[in-house]
Amino acid sequence: MAKGSGKTTFKDTVTAYERLRREIAAGRYAPVYLLMGEEGYFIDRIADQLAGTVLTEAERDFNQIVVYGKDTDEGTIINYARQMPMMGRYEVVIVKEAQSLRKPEQLSLYTAAPSPSTILVVCYKGKSLDKRTQLYKHIVQKGEVLESVRPRDYEITAWLGDFVQSKGCTIEPKALGMLTDHLGTDISRISNELAKLLTFLPEGTKRITAQHIEDNIGISKDFNNFELTKAISEKNMARAMLIADHFRRNPKDNPLTVTLSALFTHFQRIFIVNYKRWEIRPKNVPAPSDAELSALLKLPNPFFLNEYKQAANLYPNRKVFNILGLLREYDMRSKGIGGGPQDDGELLRELLLKIFIT
Secondary structure (H helix, E strand, O other): OOOOOOOOOOOHHHHHHHHHHHHHHHOOOOOEEEEOOOOOOHHHHHHHHHHHHHOOOHHHHHHHHEEEEOOOHHHHHHHHHHHOOOOOOOOEEEEHHHHHOHHHHHHHHHHHHOOOEEEEEEEEOOOOOOOHHHHHHHHHHOOEEEEEOOHHHHHHHHHHHHHHHHHOEEOOHHHHHHHHHHHOOHHHHHHHHHHHHHOOOOOOOOOEEEHHHHHHOOOOOOOOOOHHHHHOOOOOHHHHHHHHHHHHHHHOOOOOOHHHHHHHHHHHHHHHHHHHHHHHHOOOOOOOHHHHHHHOOOOOOOHHHHHHHHHHHHOOHHHHHHHHHHHHHHHHHHOOOOOOOOOOOHHHHHHHHHHHHH
């Protein structure tokens, strides 16, 4: 049974999701499910599993009802939920887009005493139901709540690695970096792209590479934020400017706001490496292990740690401070504050030049 208090993390979501998947697969059903939150992927997967496994195909015609919050009302849902199943053990009522209901709290008239022969599934996507309501409290006590939160940047790659492994493949770190750099933390979108990719891979392929990503998803393996930060780490100005020019010619695929965010995270990590090195002498503390440093930097994969160690040699923190200031300045300018009219490509080239001469 879900907990009714405390801030839910992405790790909590994954743990609860995997538990619910196992219990549903084993035929252990709750009378009510509240699937809520900003990340729609886990909500859809649990709802689909219940829709596809509780009843046989023949039973679904009589005992499975799917309604949408914008097209129904609370009274209708309650009436459906109180029906007795025909020629089967369960009645399954799935409410999609329940966040569009006018008064979802009225469902508490049913959840106070849910029918043991009904499985009510409430999909409340895009936000979470108020945990102070009777509806939420009832479902916590008598059913299951899945609060689906979006992952942070550093959490998505570990989950995706496990996702790919569950499909019988592995994926190289650069390929993972390309996906998350281009698609962000939208799990639904990334999982859809990976599902399509796995369909097109040559038979017998066990490892997804950067070339596979480029060929099948259309993300350049050579011109992306992953490669840009690497060029900056190596102080390879020519390479960085070449990537910036590609971004200028393909602005929809390479928005400046995403690039600035990637650069800010990159230099924050360089700052931490430098600071940890400085701590060793004056504070007489032991140097962190590679595993500890990777965790501290929240790296998607320890594979990237050497890049940050090398970058720290080239960018001492007096330079990092100045660069972080530049990033804030150009973030404001990209939003039309504090500078004349310039397109994103010009702003990025100008910013990179200043970073390299700092």
